[in-house]
Amino acid sequence: MQGELNAHLSRQMSADSDISMADFAVLVQLTDTPDERVRVLELARSLNWEKSRISHHLGRMVKRGLVAREGCASDGRGSYVVLTQQGRAAIEAAAPRHAETVHHLVFDLLGDEEVAALRSISEKIFTRLTTGECAAVVARCDADDPVEVVAQECGGAEA
Amino acid sequence: MQGELNAHLSRQMSADSDISMADFAVLVQLTDTPDERVRVLELARSLNWEKSRISHHLGRMVKRGLVAREGCASDGRGSYVVLTQQGRAAIEAAAPRHAETVHHLVFDLLGDEEVAALRSISEKIFTRLTTGECAAVVARCDADDPVEVVAQECGGAEA
DNA sequence: CAACCATGGATGATGTGTCAACTATTCCCG
DNA sequence: CGGGAATAGTTGACACATCATCCATGGTTG
Numbered sequence: 001m002q003g004e005l006n007a008h009l010s011r012q013m014s015a016d017s018d019i020s021m022a023d024f025a026v027l028v029q030l031t032d033t034p035d036e037r038v039r040v041l042e043l044a045r046s047l048n049w050e051k052s053r054i055s056h057h058l059g060r061m062v063k064r065g066l067v068a069r070e071g072c073a074s075d076g077r078g079s080y081v082v083l084t085q086q087g088r089a090a091i092e093a094a095a096p097r098h099a100e101t102v103h104h105l106v107f108d109l110l111g112d113e114e115v116a117a118l119r120s121i122s123e124k125i126f127t128r129l130t131t132g133e134c135a136a137v138v139a140r141c142d143a144d145d146p147v148e149v150v151a152q153e154c155g156g157a158e159a
Numbered sequence: 160m161q162g163e164l165n166a167h168l169s170r171q172m173s174a175d176s177d178i179s180m181a182d183f184a185v186l187v188q189l190t191d192t193p194d195e196r197v198r199v200l201e202l203a204r205s206l207n208w209e210k211s212r213i214s215h216h217l218g219r220m221v222k223r224g225l226v227a228r229e230g231c232a233s234d235g236r237g238s239y240v241v242l243t244q245q246g247r248a249a250i251e252a253a254a255p256r257h258a259e260t261v262h263h264l265v266f267d268l269l270g271d272e273e274v275a276a277l278r279s280i281s282e283k284i285f286t287r288l289t290t291g292e293c294a295a296v297v298a299r300c301d302a303d304d305p306v307e308v309v310a311q312e313c314g315g316a317e318a
Numbered sequence: 319c320a321a322c323c324a325t326g327g328a329t330g331a332t333g334t335g336t337c338a339a340c341t342a343t344t345c346c347c348g
Numbered sequence: 349c350g351g352g353a354a355t356a357g358t359t360g361a362c363a364c365a366t367c368a369t370c371c372a373t374g375g376t377t378g
Contacts, residue, residue, distance in 0.1 A: 001282075002165075004289065006161075008288055022364080040327065041325085041326060048163070050366075051327065052328085052329085053366075054327095055326095056329085056366095059328085060363075060364085072326095075373080076326095076373050077326045077374070078327080079326080105287055105288065109284060109287055114276065114279075117280070118277070120273075121269060121277055122160040123160075124269065125160055126160040126163060129164060130163065199357065209335085209336075210358090211336070211358085212334085212335055215359090219334085234355095235342080235343050236341090236355070236357065237355090
Protein backbone atom coordinates (compact mmCIF):
# COMPACT_ATOMS: atom_id res chain seq x y z
CA MET A 1 0.00 0.00 0.00
CA GLN A 2 2.79 2.35 1.00
CA GLY A 3 4.60 1.83 -2.24
CA GLU A 4 1.49 2.13 -4.30
CA LEU A 5 0.46 5.34 -2.58
CA ASN A 6 3.84 6.94 -2.99
CA ALA A 7 4.02 5.90 -6.61
CA HIS A 8 0.61 7.35 -7.23
CA LEU A 9 1.42 10.64 -5.56
CA SER A 10 4.68 10.91 -7.48
CA ARG A 11 3.04 10.27 -10.80
CA GLN A 12 0.25 12.68 -10.08
CA MET A 13 2.74 15.34 -9.05
CA SER A 14 4.97 15.09 -12.08
CA ALA A 15 1.96 14.69 -14.36
CA ASP A 16 0.31 17.98 -13.64
CA SER A 17 3.17 20.08 -12.45
CA ASP A 18 6.60 19.37 -13.79
CA ILE A 19 8.30 18.94 -10.47
CA SER A 20 8.96 15.80 -8.46
CA MET A 21 7.97 15.02 -4.90
CA ALA A 22 11.52 15.74 -3.88
CA ASP A 23 11.46 19.14 -5.53
CA PHE A 24 8.16 19.78 -3.87
CA ALA A 25 9.52 18.95 -0.44
CA VAL A 26 12.38 21.39 -0.92
CA LEU A 27 10.10 24.12 -2.16
CA VAL A 28 7.74 23.63 0.77
CA GLN A 29 10.59 24.20 3.19
CA LEU A 30 11.52 27.37 1.38
CA THR A 31 8.03 28.82 1.27
CA ASP A 32 7.63 28.00 4.95
CA THR A 33 10.45 30.40 5.74
CA PRO A 34 9.69 34.12 6.07
CA ASP A 35 12.40 35.38 3.73
CA GLU A 36 12.43 32.29 1.52
CA ARG A 37 16.08 31.57 2.08
CA VAL A 38 17.39 28.63 4.06
CA ARG A 39 20.82 27.32 4.93
CA VAL A 40 21.61 24.16 3.03
CA LEU A 41 22.29 22.05 6.06
CA GLU A 42 19.19 23.20 7.85
CA LEU A 43 17.28 22.14 4.80
CA ALA A 44 18.93 18.75 4.94
CA ARG A 45 18.04 18.37 8.59
CA SER A 46 14.41 19.34 8.24
CA LEU A 47 13.95 17.01 5.30
CA ASN A 48 15.98 14.33 7.01
CA TRP A 49 18.18 14.00 3.94
CA GLU A 50 21.90 13.60 3.99
CA LYS A 51 23.88 16.58 2.96
CA SER A 52 25.20 14.92 -0.16
CA ARG A 53 21.72 14.27 -1.36
CA ILE A 54 20.55 17.78 -0.77
CA SER A 55 23.61 19.15 -2.49
CA HIS A 56 23.11 17.08 -5.62
CA HIS A 57 19.44 17.77 -5.69
CA LEU A 58 19.90 21.49 -5.30
CA GLY A 59 22.34 21.37 -8.17
CA ARG A 60 19.64 19.97 -10.41
CA MET A 61 17.04 22.40 -9.12
CA VAL A 62 19.37 25.33 -9.73
CA LYS A 63 19.93 24.09 -13.24
CA ARG A 64 16.19 24.11 -13.80
CA GLY A 65 15.81 27.55 -12.29
CA LEU A 66 13.64 26.56 -9.33
CA VAL A 67 16.04 27.82 -6.69
CA ALA A 68 19.34 29.69 -6.54
CA ARG A 69 22.38 29.46 -4.35
CA GLU A 70 23.66 32.43 -2.44
CA GLY A 71 26.79 32.86 -0.38
CA CYS A 72 26.55 33.37 3.36
CA ALA A 73 28.16 36.45 4.81
CA SER A 74 28.18 35.41 8.45
CA ASP A 75 29.73 32.01 7.80
CA GLY A 76 32.22 31.81 4.98
CA ARG A 77 31.77 28.14 4.26
CA GLY A 78 27.97 28.11 4.36
CA SER A 79 25.48 28.99 1.67
CA TYR A 80 21.83 29.82 1.35
CA VAL A 81 19.23 28.49 -0.99
CA VAL A 82 16.64 30.98 -2.14
CA LEU A 83 13.37 30.54 -3.93
CA THR A 84 13.17 31.97 -7.45
CA GLN A 85 10.10 33.35 -9.18
CA GLN A 86 9.90 30.20 -11.17
CA GLY A 87 10.18 28.09 -8.07
CA ARG A 88 7.40 29.99 -6.41
CA ALA A 89 5.23 29.58 -9.47
CA ALA A 90 5.93 25.87 -9.57
CA ILE A 91 4.93 25.18 -6.02
CA GLU A 92 1.89 27.39 -6.15
CA ALA A 93 0.73 25.42 -9.14
CA ALA A 94 1.49 22.06 -7.58
CA ALA A 95 0.37 22.41 -3.99
CA PRO A 96 -3.42 22.59 -4.28
CA ARG A 97 -3.72 19.61 -6.56
CA HIS A 98 -1.37 17.60 -4.41
CA ALA A 99 -3.33 18.38 -1.27
CA GLU A 100 -6.50 17.47 -3.04
CA THR A 101 -5.06 14.17 -4.16
CA VAL A 102 -3.91 13.30 -0.67
CA HIS A 103 -7.33 14.00 0.73
CA HIS A 104 -8.98 12.06 -2.01
CA LEU A 105 -6.76 9.04 -1.61
CA VAL A 106 -6.42 8.97 2.13
CA PHE A 107 -8.38 11.20 4.41
CA ASP A 108 -11.70 11.02 2.61
CA LEU A 109 -11.66 7.28 3.15
CA LEU A 110 -10.95 7.36 6.85
CA GLY A 111 -13.14 8.27 9.77
CA ASP A 112 -11.81 10.56 12.48
CA GLU A 113 -11.05 7.67 14.77
CA GLU A 114 -9.16 5.92 12.01
CA VAL A 115 -7.04 8.97 11.37
CA ALA A 116 -6.38 9.17 15.07
CA ALA A 117 -5.43 5.49 15.19
CA LEU A 118 -3.09 5.89 12.23
CA ARG A 119 -1.45 8.88 13.84
CA SER A 120 -0.99 7.02 17.09
CA ILE A 121 0.46 3.96 15.38
CA SER A 122 2.79 6.06 13.29
CA GLU A 123 3.99 7.93 16.32
CA LYS A 124 4.75 4.74 18.19
CA ILE A 125 6.82 3.34 15.37
CA PHE A 126 8.52 6.62 14.69
CA THR A 127 9.47 7.01 18.32
CA ARG A 128 10.92 3.52 18.38
CA LEU A 129 12.91 4.27 15.27
CA THR A 130 14.42 7.47 16.53
CA THR A 131 15.04 6.50 20.11
CA GLY A 132 18.38 5.19 21.21
CA GLU A 133 18.47 1.43 21.09
CA CYS A 134 18.12 1.08 17.35
CA ALA A 135 21.61 2.55 17.30
CA ALA A 136 22.78 -0.93 18.18
CA VAL A 137 22.08 -2.01 14.63
CA VAL A 138 22.93 1.15 12.79
CA ALA A 139 25.51 3.61 13.88
CA ARG A 140 23.80 6.90 13.08
CA CYS A 141 20.63 7.79 14.94
CA ASP A 142 20.31 11.52 15.38
CA ALA A 143 17.35 11.72 17.77
CA ASP A 144 15.15 13.89 15.62
CA ASP A 145 11.88 15.67 16.20
CA PRO A 146 9.17 13.03 16.76
CA VAL A 147 6.26 15.33 15.93
CA GLU A 148 6.02 15.56 12.16
CA VAL A 149 4.41 12.17 11.75
CA VAL A 150 1.24 11.60 9.82
CA ALA A 151 0.40 15.24 9.36
CA GLN A 152 3.73 16.20 7.84
CA GLU A 153 2.76 15.41 4.30
CA CYS A 154 -0.69 16.89 4.46
CA GLY A 155 0.37 19.87 6.53
CA GLY A 156 3.15 20.70 4.12
CA ALA A 157 0.78 20.57 1.21
CA GLU A 158 -1.75 22.83 2.85
CA ALA A 159 0.74 25.55 3.71
CA MET B 160 7.48 7.50 9.65
CA GLN B 161 7.13 5.54 6.42
CA GLY B 162 10.38 6.87 5.07
CA GLU B 163 12.20 6.37 8.31
CA LEU B 164 10.98 2.80 8.63
CA ASN B 165 11.94 1.89 5.10
CA ALA B 166 15.32 3.50 5.50
CA HIS B 167 15.91 1.59 8.69
CA LEU B 168 14.91 -1.73 7.18
CA SER B 169 17.10 -1.13 4.16
CA ARG B 170 20.11 -0.27 6.24
CA GLN B 171 19.59 -3.23 8.50
CA MET B 172 19.25 -5.53 5.53
CA SER B 173 22.35 -4.42 3.71
CA ALA B 174 24.27 -4.20 6.97
CA ASP B 175 24.02 -7.82 8.00
CA SER B 176 23.46 -9.52 4.69
CA ASP B 177 24.91 -8.02 1.59
CA ILE B 178 21.72 -7.82 -0.36
CA SER B 179 19.25 -4.96 -0.70
CA MET B 180 15.54 -4.96 0.01
CA ALA B 181 14.94 -5.16 -3.72
CA ASP B 182 17.16 -8.22 -4.04
CA PHE B 183 15.37 -9.70 -1.09
CA ALA B 184 11.97 -9.19 -2.67
CA VAL B 185 13.10 -10.96 -5.82
CA LEU B 186 14.61 -13.84 -3.91
CA VAL B 187 11.47 -14.26 -1.84
CA GLN B 188 9.42 -14.68 -4.98
CA LEU B 189 11.83 -17.30 -6.23
CA THR B 190 11.91 -19.33 -3.05
CA ASP B 191 8.13 -19.21 -2.91
CA THR B 192 8.01 -21.14 -6.16
CA PRO B 193 8.28 -24.95 -6.08
CA ASP B 194 11.01 -25.28 -8.69
CA GLU B 195 12.64 -21.94 -7.97
CA ARG B 196 12.25 -20.65 -11.49
CA VAL B 197 9.90 -17.89 -12.49
CA ARG B 198 9.07 -16.13 -15.71
CA VAL B 199 10.43 -12.61 -15.75
CA LEU B 200 7.14 -10.90 -16.39
CA GLU B 201 5.35 -12.88 -13.75
CA LEU B 202 8.02 -11.71 -11.36
CA ALA B 203 7.40 -8.14 -12.44
CA ARG B 204 3.68 -8.51 -11.89
CA SER B 205 3.91 -10.07 -8.46
CA LEU B 206 6.36 -7.42 -7.30
CA ASN B 207 4.38 -4.74 -9.05
CA TRP B 208 7.51 -3.50 -10.79
CA GLU B 209 7.67 -2.43 -14.36
CA LYS B 210 9.36 -4.80 -16.72
CA SER B 211 12.21 -2.45 -17.38
CA ARG B 212 13.02 -2.26 -13.72
CA ILE B 213 12.97 -5.99 -13.26
CA SER B 214 15.15 -6.46 -16.30
CA HIS B 215 17.80 -4.03 -15.10
CA HIS B 216 17.68 -5.41 -11.60
CA LEU B 217 17.99 -8.99 -12.75
CA GLY B 218 21.00 -7.97 -14.80
CA ARG B 219 22.72 -6.74 -11.68
CA MET B 220 21.70 -9.78 -9.67
CA VAL B 221 23.00 -12.10 -12.36
CA LYS B 222 26.28 -10.24 -12.31
CA ARG B 223 26.51 -10.86 -8.59
CA GLY B 224 25.62 -14.51 -8.97
CA LEU B 225 22.37 -14.41 -6.99
CA VAL B 226 20.19 -15.62 -9.85
CA ALA B 227 20.65 -16.85 -13.40
CA ARG B 228 18.69 -16.44 -16.60
CA GLU B 229 17.43 -19.40 -18.56
CA GLY B 230 15.73 -19.57 -21.93
CA CYS B 231 12.13 -20.69 -22.19
CA ALA B 232 11.39 -23.60 -24.48
CA SER B 233 7.64 -23.18 -24.74
CA ASP B 234 7.79 -19.48 -25.56
CA GLY B 235 10.69 -18.33 -27.66
CA ARG B 236 10.70 -14.75 -26.49
CA GLY B 237 10.32 -15.47 -22.77
CA SER B 238 12.93 -16.39 -20.21
CA TYR B 239 13.11 -17.81 -16.76
CA VAL B 240 14.97 -16.61 -13.72
CA VAL B 241 16.35 -19.31 -11.47
CA LEU B 242 17.75 -19.18 -7.98
CA THR B 243 21.43 -20.05 -7.63
CA GLN B 244 23.12 -21.68 -4.67
CA GLN B 245 24.52 -18.33 -3.71
CA GLY B 246 21.11 -16.71 -3.98
CA ARG B 247 19.60 -19.34 -1.74
CA ALA B 248 22.35 -18.86 0.79
CA ALA B 249 21.85 -15.10 0.73
CA ILE B 250 18.15 -15.16 1.43
CA GLU B 251 18.42 -17.84 4.06
CA ALA B 252 20.89 -15.66 5.86
CA ALA B 253 18.85 -12.51 5.49
CA ALA B 254 15.29 -13.61 6.12
CA PRO B 255 15.28 -14.40 9.85
CA ARG B 256 16.97 -11.20 10.86
CA HIS B 257 14.72 -9.17 8.66
CA ALA B 258 11.61 -10.75 10.11
CA GLU B 259 12.94 -10.15 13.57
CA THR B 260 13.58 -6.51 12.80
CA VAL B 261 10.11 -5.99 11.43
CA HIS B 262 8.56 -7.49 14.52
CA HIS B 263 10.80 -5.47 16.76
CA LEU B 264 10.08 -2.19 15.01
CA VAL B 265 6.41 -2.65 14.29
CA PHE B 266 4.39 -5.51 15.61
CA ASP B 267 5.85 -5.63 19.08
CA LEU B 268 4.70 -2.08 19.57
CA LEU B 269 1.15 -2.59 18.45
CA GLY B 270 -1.77 -4.31 20.13
CA ASP B 271 -3.92 -6.72 18.18
CA GLU B 272 -6.59 -4.14 17.63
CA GLU B 273 -4.01 -1.67 16.35
CA VAL B 274 -2.70 -4.18 13.87
CA ALA B 275 -6.24 -4.83 12.77
CA ALA B 276 -6.90 -1.12 12.40
CA LEU B 277 -3.74 -0.65 10.38
CA ARG B 278 -4.66 -3.50 8.12
CA SER B 279 -8.13 -2.13 7.59
CA ILE B 280 -6.85 1.35 6.84
CA SER B 281 -4.24 0.04 4.44
CA GLU B 282 -6.79 -2.05 2.64
CA LYS B 283 -9.11 0.87 2.19
CA ILE B 284 -6.41 3.05 0.70
CA PHE B 285 -5.05 0.25 -1.42
CA THR B 286 -8.46 -0.54 -2.81
CA ARG B 287 -9.00 3.09 -3.70
CA LEU B 288 -5.64 3.19 -5.42
CA THR B 289 -6.21 0.15 -7.55
CA THR B 290 -9.85 0.64 -8.40
CA GLY B 291 -10.92 2.34 -11.55
CA GLU B 292 -11.46 6.02 -11.00
CA CYS B 293 -7.88 6.93 -10.21
CA ALA B 294 -7.32 6.18 -13.87
CA ALA B 295 -8.72 9.64 -14.51
CA VAL B 296 -5.44 11.12 -13.27
CA VAL B 297 -3.02 8.50 -14.45
CA ALA B 298 -3.54 6.42 -17.53
CA ARG B 299 -2.36 3.03 -16.36
CA CYS B 300 -4.22 1.31 -13.53
CA ASP B 301 -4.00 -2.44 -13.86
CA ALA B 302 -6.57 -3.53 -11.26
CA ASP B 303 -4.26 -5.68 -9.20
CA ASP B 304 -4.77 -8.10 -6.34
CA PRO B 305 -5.96 -6.12 -3.30
CA VAL B 306 -4.96 -8.74 -0.76
CA GLU B 307 -1.24 -8.39 -0.15
CA VAL B 308 -1.55 -5.34 2.03
CA VAL B 309 -0.01 -5.07 5.44
CA ALA B 310 0.93 -8.68 5.67
CA GLN B 311 2.91 -8.71 2.43
CA GLU B 312 6.15 -7.57 3.94
CA CYS B 313 5.88 -9.64 7.07
CA GLY B 314 4.46 -12.64 5.27
CA GLY B 315 7.24 -12.62 2.73
CA ALA B 316 9.82 -12.43 5.45
CA GLU B 317 8.35 -15.31 7.37
CA ALA B 318 8.17 -17.66 4.44
C1' DC C 319 49.59 32.65 17.10
C1' DA C 320 49.84 27.74 15.46
C1' DA C 321 48.25 23.13 15.23
C1' DC C 322 44.08 20.63 15.16
C1' DC C 323 39.84 19.14 14.51
C1' DA C 324 34.96 19.83 13.59
C1' DT C 325 31.65 21.77 10.37
C1' DG C 326 29.36 23.20 5.80
C1' DG C 327 29.30 21.92 1.58
C1' DA C 328 30.70 20.09 -3.19
C1' DT C 329 32.12 16.26 -6.13
C1' DG C 330 32.65 11.72 -8.48
C1' DA C 331 31.68 6.89 -8.65
C1' DT C 332 28.37 3.62 -8.40
C1' DG C 333 23.74 1.42 -7.70
C1' DT C 334 19.06 2.02 -8.62
C1' DG C 335 14.33 3.52 -10.89
C1' DT C 336 11.80 5.46 -14.99
C1' DC C 337 10.79 6.48 -19.62
C1' DA C 338 11.08 5.76 -24.34
C1' DA C 339 12.53 3.17 -28.00
C1' DC C 340 13.77 -1.24 -29.97
C1' DT C 341 14.00 -6.48 -31.15
C1' DA C 342 12.14 -10.83 -31.54
C1' DT C 343 8.55 -13.97 -31.13
C1' DT C 344 3.85 -15.33 -31.04
C1' DC C 345 -1.04 -14.65 -32.04
C1' DC C 346 -4.76 -13.60 -34.95
C1' DC C 347 -7.35 -12.57 -38.89
C1' DG C 348 -7.96 -12.30 -43.62
C1' DC D 349 0.06 -18.53 -45.91
C1' DG D 350 1.08 -13.39 -45.17
C1' DG D 351 0.78 -9.27 -42.64
C1' DG D 352 -0.32 -6.72 -38.78
C1' DA D 353 -0.96 -6.55 -33.78
C1' DA D 354 0.11 -7.80 -29.19
C1' DT D 355 3.55 -9.76 -25.96
C1' DA D 356 8.26 -10.74 -23.59
C1' DG D 357 12.16 -8.84 -22.82
C1' DT D 358 16.38 -5.74 -23.49
C1' DT D 359 18.73 -1.42 -23.94
C1' DG D 360 20.16 3.50 -23.41
C1' DA D 361 19.49 7.91 -21.53
C1' DC D 362 18.51 10.28 -17.73
C1' DA D 363 16.89 11.44 -12.71
C1' DC D 364 17.86 10.17 -8.28
C1' DA D 365 20.24 8.28 -3.72
C1' DT D 366 24.33 6.79 -1.29
C1' DC D 367 29.03 6.50 -0.14
C1' DA D 368 33.56 8.04 0.25
C1' DT D 369 36.45 11.73 -0.33
C1' DC D 370 37.83 16.28 -0.63
C1' DC D 371 38.25 21.30 0.44
C1' DA D 372 37.64 25.51 2.78
C1' DT D 373 36.42 27.87 6.74
C1' DG D 374 35.67 28.24 11.62
C1' DG D 375 36.36 27.21 16.47
C1' DT D 376 39.40 25.42 20.14
C1' DT D 377 43.27 24.51 22.71
C1' DG D 378 48.09 24.82 23.70
